[in-house]
Amino acid sequence: MRPRRRDFVRALLRSFSIQGSWNHRTMTGPGMAFALSPLLARIHADDPGALQAALERHAGAFNAHPYLAPVAIGSLARLEYEKEETDTLLRFRAALRAPLGAIGDETMWAGWRPFCASTAAIAFLLGTDPVAAAATFLVVYNLGHMGVRxxxxRCGWRAGRGVGAALGRIPFRRIARSLILTNQVLIGALAALLISRIQGGAPTPPWIGGVAVVAGLSGYVIPRRISAAALASLLAALAAWLL
Structure with missing residues (x-):
């Protein structure tokens, strides 16, 4: 039986607790089975034995970035709906783990989260109310992460076995790289603002802009030898000492 919209809504809501039963043996497997259960219950509504077997196999070892786990939930549900053989389904399930983990770590952990944090910190140092700055971070960050979920x-369910090709059409690496480089510029501006706050003066726009630009360019020139935060801090400290 084809899942209904409310089944997908329940699966999406349950995906937020996918790490709630994390353990060293099955990792997020039990959470995956819990999130999949509304869809599996509809698909196997006429066969309780098939439902029990599906829940057991999806409770096995699985791990992926929690924000990208819904991709696996949708695609695995689609394979269950299409009555794929168990061996094929399990191999497909295992193949999803590494790509979803790598994409999520690079795009969300290394890109989106630092970008939102730097933006909120700069807003605070420029005079935004602390509560407003924190609220802005929480709203913007979570809108992005819930949108990804x-x-x-949707992508997983529509693509099914072709989810790998569907993911390949999204330039995740380019998006992550752009976020990381933009964040380096923000870190440069943040370093200049912090040094200025410590000194008790008001930074001039050329100072802030100069440190920000150099920190951003460091991502192209020396991306593996020194972090943007370290370079921006050194430049800001040098500028503060000279000025």
Missing amino acids: LWGL
Whole structure:
């Protein structure tokens, strides 16, 4: 039986607790089975034995970035709906783990989260109310991460076995790289603002802009030898000492 919209809504909501039963043996496997259960219950509504078997196999070892887990939830549910053989389904399930983990770590952990944090910190140092700056971070960051979850579930269900090709059409690496480089510029501006705050003066726009630009360019020139935060801090400290 084809899942209904409310089944997908329940699966999406349950994906937020996918790490709630994390353990060293099955990792997020039990959470995956819990999130999949509304979809599996509809698909196997006429066969309780098939439902029990599906829940057991999806409770096995699995791990992926939690924000990209809905991609796996949708695609695995689609394979269950299409009555794929168990061996094929399990191999497909295992193949999803590494790509979803790598994409999520690079795009969300290394890109989106630092970008949102730097933006909120700069807003605070420029005079934004602390509560407003924190609230802005929480709203913007979570809109992005919830959007990824919703997109992932839709993408997984629609693509099914072709989810790898569907993911390949999204330039995740380019998006992550752009976020990381933009964040380096923000870190440069943040370093200049912090040094200025410590000194008790008001930074001039050329100072802030100069440190920000050099920190951003460091991502192209020396990306593996020194972090943007370290370079920006050194430049800001040098500028503060000279000025």
